[in-house]
Amino acid sequence: MTVSAEPLRAERLIAGATVSSRRRARLADAIAAYALAGPAFVLLLCLFILPTFAVFVIAATDWQFGASTINFVGARNFAELLADRAFRISFANTVLYVLIVVPGTVGLGLVLALLIEAGRSLRAFYRAIHFLPFMATLAAMAIAWEALLHPTIGLLNQALATLGLPTANWLRDEATVLPVLAAIGIWQNLGFAMVLYLAGLKSIPQDLYDAADIDGADSWLDRLRAVTLPMLGPVSMFVVIVVALKAFQTFDTVKILTQGGPGHASDVLLYTLYRESFEYLRTGFGAAVTIVFLVIVVTLTLIQARVMERRGPYA
Amino acid sequence: MGALGIREISKNYGAVSVLRDICLDVAAGEFLTLLGPSGCGKSTLLRIIAGLERQDAGTVSLGGRVVDGLRPKARDVAMVFQSYALYPHMTVAQNMALPLKMRRLSPWQRLPLVGRVLPGTSAAVAGIDAEVVRIASALGIDHLLARKPGQLSGGQRQRVAVGRAMVRHPAVFLMDEPLSNLDAKLRVQMRSEIKELHRRLGVTFIYVTHDQAEAMTLSDRVAVMLDGEVLQVAPPRQIYDDPADRRVAEFVGSPKINMLDVRVRERGVLDLAGSTLFVDVDCAAGTALVLGIRPEALQLAERAGPGTLSGVVRLSEHLGSDIFIHLDVPGSSEPLVARLPAERAPHVETGQLVHLGLRAERALPFAQDGRRLRTQATVMPLREYAR
Numbered sequence: 001m002t003v004s005a006e007p008l009r010a011e012r013l014i015a016g017a018t019v020s021s022r023r024r025a026r027l028a029d030a031i032a033a034y035a036l037a038g039p040a041f042v043l044l045l046c047l048f049i050l051p052t053f054a055v056f057v058i059a060a061t062d063w064q065f066g067a068s069t070i071n072f073v074g075a076r077n078f079a080e081l082l083a084d085r086a087f088r089i090s091f092a093n094t095v096l097y098v099l100i101v102v103p104g105t106v107g108l109g110l111v112l113a114l115l116i117e118a119g120r121s122l123r124a125f126y127r128a129i130h131f132l133p134f135m136a137t138l139a140a141m142a143i144a145w146e147a148l149l150h151p152t153i154g155l156l157n158q159a160l161a162t163l164g165l166p167t168a169n170w171l172r173d174e175a176t177v178l179p180v181l182a183a184i185g186i187w188q189n190l191g192f193a194m195v196l197y198l199a200g201l202k203s204i205p206q207d208l209y210d211a212a213d214i215d216g217a218d219s220w221l222d223r224l225r226a227v228t229l230p231m232l233g234p235v236s237m238f239v240v241i242v243v244a245l246k247a248f249q250t251f252d253t254v255k256i257l258t259q260g261g262p263g264h265a266s267d268v269l270l271y272t273l274y275r276e277s278f279e280y281l282r283t284g285f286g287a288a289v290t291i292v293f294l295v296i297v298v299t300l301t302l303i304q305a306r307v308m309e310r311r312g313p314y315a
Numbered sequence: 316m317g318a319l320g321i322r323e324i325s326k327n328y329g330a331v332s333v334l335r336d337i338c339l340d341v342a343a344g345e346f347l348t349l350l351g352p353s354g355c356g357k358s359t360l361l362r363i364i365a366g367l368e369r370q371d372a373g374t375v376s377l378g379g380r381v382v383d384g385l386r387p388k389a390r391d392v393a394m395v396f397q398s399y400a401l402y403p404h405m406t407v408a409q410n411m412a413l414p415l416k417m418r419r420l421s422p423w424q425r426l427p428l429v430g431r432v433l434p435g436t437s438a439a440v441a442g443i444d445a446e447v448v449r450i451a452s453a454l455g456i457d458h459l460l461a462r463k464p465g466q467l468s469g470g471q472r473q474r475v476a477v478g479r480a481m482v483r484h485p486a487v488f489l490m491d492e493p494l495s496n497l498d499a500k501l502r503v504q505m506r507s508e509i510k511e512l513h514r515r516l517g518v519t520f521i522y523v524t525h526d527q528a529e530a531m532t533l534s535d536r537v538a539v540m541l542d543g544e545v546l547q548v549a550p551p552r553q554i555y556d557d558p559a560d561r562r563v564a565e566f567v568g569s570p571k572i573n574m575l576d577v578r579v580r581e582r583g584v585l586d587l588a589g590s591t592l593f594v595d596v597d598c599a600a601g602t603a604l605v606l607g608i609r610p611e612a613l614q615l616a617e618r619a620g621p622g623t624l625s626g627v628v629r630l631s632e633h634l635g636s637d638i639f640i641h642l643d644v645p646g647s648s649e650p651l652v653a654r655l656p657a658e659r660a661p662h663v664e665t666g667q668l669v670h671l672g673l674r675a676e677r678a679l680p681f682a683q684d685g686r687r688l689r690t691q692a693t694v695m696p697l698r699e700y701a702r
Contacts, residue, residue, distance in 0.1 A: 207400035210367050215479070216388035216417030226413065230404035 055294075059287035066281065077288035087289070090260075090267040093178060094248060097268060100182035101189065101247040106239055108186065109193025110232070116194070117201045127198065131191035138188060142256040145184055146171070149257075171257055174265040181253050181266055189246060193239045200235035204228065234307070241304040248296055269293050318343040318487055318519040319364065324373035326359055326543075333359050334543045337373070343486075346513050346520045347548075350530040351540035352566065357523045358491055360540070364521060365489050366390050378486055388417070393480035397492040399472045401464040407475050408447055408460040414483045415443040446482055454478050470501045477512065487519045494529060506532060527567050531555070539563045556677075561685035564607045570639060570652045572679070573608045588646025591621045594678045596688050604688065605681045610639065610654035612677035615661075616670040623670045626651060631663045642669065 059077055063070040081087050116126045133141060148155050149170040157167040170180045208227045212218065217226040251270040254260060260267040260275065273293060277286030319341040326334040333356045341347045349357040362368040364375055366387035374381050382390050393414075401410050416425060419439050424430045431437070451457040456474045464472055473493060480488060493509070494502045510533055513520050524530055530537045531551040538548040539562075547559040558564035564572050577585040579602045583595040587606075596604060616623045626642030629650055638657050641650040653671055663669060680688040 205398060205400070207396050207398045208402065210362075210365075211394070211396060211400035211402075211479075213367060214365060214387045214392070214394050215414040217413065218386055218388055222417070226402065230402070233404065 052294075055287045055290050058284055059291050061284045063284045064281050065277070065283045073284070077285050080285065081288050081292070086264050086267065087272060089264040090269055090272040091292075093265070093267055094250075094269045096178060097182050097185065097250060098244055098247040100179065101185040101250075102240055102244050104182070104186040105189045105193050105243045106236065109190055109239065110197050110236075112190065112194045113197035113201055114228075117198060127195065130194050133188045134191040138252045139256060141188070142184070142253050145253075146257055149180065172262055174262055177258055177262065177266045181250075181257070184253050185247060185250060189243050193243060196235055196239050197232065200232045201228070204231045237307045238304070241300055241307065245297060245300050245304075248293075248300070269296075318345070318378060319521065320374075320376040320379075321360075321364070322374045322376075324360065324363060324370045324375065326356070326363065326368070326370050332543055334363075334370070337543075337545055339538060339545065339548065341519055341521065343378075343519055344517050346510075346522065346533055346535045348522045348524060348530040348534040348537045349540055350524060350527060350537050350567075353525055355540045356543040357525075357540045361394075361489050361491055361521060361523050364487075365392055365394050391485050392487045392489055393483055393485035394489040394491065395473075395476045395480050395493045397495055399464070399476040399493075399496075401472060401475055401479070403464050406461055406463055407451070407456065407467070407478075408444070410464070410475060411447045411450065411460075411479045411482055412443050414479060415446060416440075418483070419443060447478075450478050450481050454481075469497050470505060473497065473505055477509075481516070485518065487521060488513075488516075490520065490522045492524055493522075495524070495526070502529075509533060527569065531567075539566060541566065558607075558679065559687050561605060561607065561681040561687070564679055564681070564687075568609060570610050570654070573610065573647070573649075573651050574681075575606045575608065575644075575647050575651075577604050577606045577680075578602070579604065587624070590624050590644075590646070592624075592673055592675075592678075593622050594673075594675050594680060595690055596680045598688065603683060605683070607679035607681060608651075608673060609677060609679075610652045612674045613651075613653040613655075613671045614674065615655060615659070616672040619670045623672050624651065625668060625670045628663055628665050628667045628669055631665065633657065638663065640669070642671070 060072060060074060061070050062073045062076075112126075112130060116123055119126075147153075149157075151157060151167070151169040151172070154170075156170070160167045168176055170176050204227065208231070209223060212223055212226050215226075217223060249270055250268055251274070254266055254268055254271045255274070258266040260271050269289065270293065273286055273289040276282045276289060319339070321337055321339040324334055324337040325332070337360060339347075349360060351357045359368065363370045364377075366382065366385060366389075370383070374383050376382060377390055377392065387394075402413070405413070419442070420430070420436065424433050424436045424439070448457060448460070451460055454474050454477060456471060456478060459467060459471060459475070464475065467475065473496075476493070490509075494505050497505060506529055509520075509522075513533075522529075522533060531554075534551055536548055537551050537554050539546045539554060541562050547554060547563050549557070549559075554563065554567055558567065561574070565574070575587055577587045577592065579596060579598045579600050580586045580591070581600050583593055585592045585594055585596070585604070585606065592606070594606065598604065613624075619625045624642075624644055626644035628640055629643050630641040632639040632641075634657075636657055638655045640653050640655065640663055642653065644651045651671075675690070678690060680690060682688055
């Protein structure tokens with residue numbers, strides 16, 4: 001009996017030692033993990049979380065940029081926002097702008113992609129030339145547009161006049177200014193939608209078109225309905241959300257071409273935000289606009305994340 | 316009148332010739348397999364029959380009618396694809412109904428909302444739905460009709476693809492490697508289901524595969540294709556026992572047929588690096604030949620002597636019913652493989668010297684260019700020569 005007890009005790013000793021050393025190792029692991037993640041977390045806190053929190057706090061005050069007094073006003077900024085005619089116009093303009101730009105970009109982008117894919121030659125050339133506006137600086141492009149749209153010496157009006165058609169002061173007319181800005185928005189995002197659609201078209205298996213041929217869905221329209229459009233569903237969802245996000249954030253063209261005018265006819269959310277915060281220095285009010293803007297953008301981003309997670313609706 | 320006639324079909328992709336002068340006749344109700352390694356042109360031939368691709372020369376006729384230039388839908392063929400090619404956004408029922416909808420409904424009736432109120436639409440749609448349900452229950456997939464392909468297993472998708480082909484009642488079924496995306500067990504099961512389907516429908520099947528087991532078990536006849544040519548068209552048994560070409564013999568059969576370089580010594584006697592074999596080939600003395608020997612055409616011999624091969628065992632594989640032994644034989648660059656029934660093979664060890672006799676009637680001699688040579692029915696008895 002004594003013979004067998006000896007190794008047993010030794011075993012227990014070894015086992016005890018491993019348990020305590022294992023616990024120590026686990027603690028060291030945890031410390032290392034926090035130490036490694038720490039800097040990233042601090043950056044996240046300083047650059048994203050605290051500023052966002054600050055916006056929420058400022059939105060509940062009457063603080064003006066540079067002012068020495070600051071008072072808590074609760075939801076008064078938001079009440080003011082809702083009552084403010086300029087803000088309501090700006091909000092409506094933004095929605096209208098998005099409603100023109102998104103279908104325009106998505107529809108034209110799809111048509112363009114189908115045309116390029118159907119053609120045999122110069123594919124790379126068409127791809128590049130249509131993608132150019134998306135890559136270029138919109139501020140610089142806006143100046144080119146300004147020259148084109150100039151009421152007297154602009155190319156557009158001169159061309160219209162030559163053809164005997166009525167001309168307009170495109171950027172100074174309340175009726176035309178928002179559609180013209182939306183057209184520029186479509187022009188800019190078209191290449192982006194086209195490139196995504198081209199990639200989407202390439203990923204459709206040829207087998208499906210063959211099956212459609214055998215099943216009798218072999219006309220141009222039937223193939224589009226049975227195969228192409230449904231298979232582009234996930235891509236379309238992505239394009240719609242990304243273009244909508246971009247359209248909500250439109251700013252450069254408004255700032256450079258119209259400054260929100262004439263009247264408030266081309267005021268959009270981001271421009272209102274900019275004007276209230278940095279021209280009128282109403283920081284508290286501007287923060288409230290920011291929150292409205294943030295809610296829209298975050299909602300769209302969440303939808304996008306959800307769509308990307310599902311990786312297509314057909315799984 | 317045959318179900319399918321193929322006359323001198325050729326196809327090139329640029330400078331690459333994929334099919335050369337293919338001729339095939341398939342009887343109505345026959346199960347014909349196009350067997351060959353990947354890249355041999357078998358899928359291209361199937362796509363030409365379907366009308367998905369145009370041949371550069373030659374004609375295809377279906378049911379006695381030349382169909383060149385007809386679109387696939389006008390050819391009365393249905394096809395099952397390797398990837399199944401089910402429409403992922405449609406339910407099983409919609410997938411199966413599409414071929415009928417395209418046939419029985421006018422373009423106006425197919426419109427999403429307007430179509431439903433047009434006269435005749437609801438009756439036609441009800442007919443289509445009934446047909447889909449009938450076929451689906453025949454295939455045992457009626458409980459899946461509301462699902463989408465993404466929610467189905469491989470075997471279920473395979474059945475849906477077959478169902479979509481069946482609803483049109485085509486005269487010819489074209490199948491392009493339909494089982495190659497399934498796991499081994501399911502493949503065997505689906506193989507017997509396809510065989511059963513063919514028996515039940517009684518229509519012509521053209522089946523493309525690279526899997527010889529599928530070709531051998533399913534087909535009435537097998538067309539072995541290699542490098543864009545049909546080398547032999549024959550029943551499976553004949554393809555195996557009586558190959559017309561060296562490449563056919565080498566492609567069909569597992570383990571692979573043994574190929575030995577031999578020389579004719581005199582009528583009925585072949586020399587193989589020191590061994591003598593008795594196979595009666597009608598060739599002049601001194602002619603170099605290639606002798607094909609299936610692994611099961613070899614049997615253990617008691618001792619070395621004329622008519623036997625001797626070699627050192629390099630590997631022996633016990634498969635339960637059979638033992639495969641791999642031998643190093645002088646005069647052969649590759650190891651010789653013999654398949655011996657397990658109960659009649661004694662314990663064979665690696666490194667051991669064994670002697671194998673050849674069943675002369677199973678020997679397959681080929682000329683240097685790969686052409687099959689005939690053996691004479693009468694073989695000189697072994698004992699007589701030894702005397």
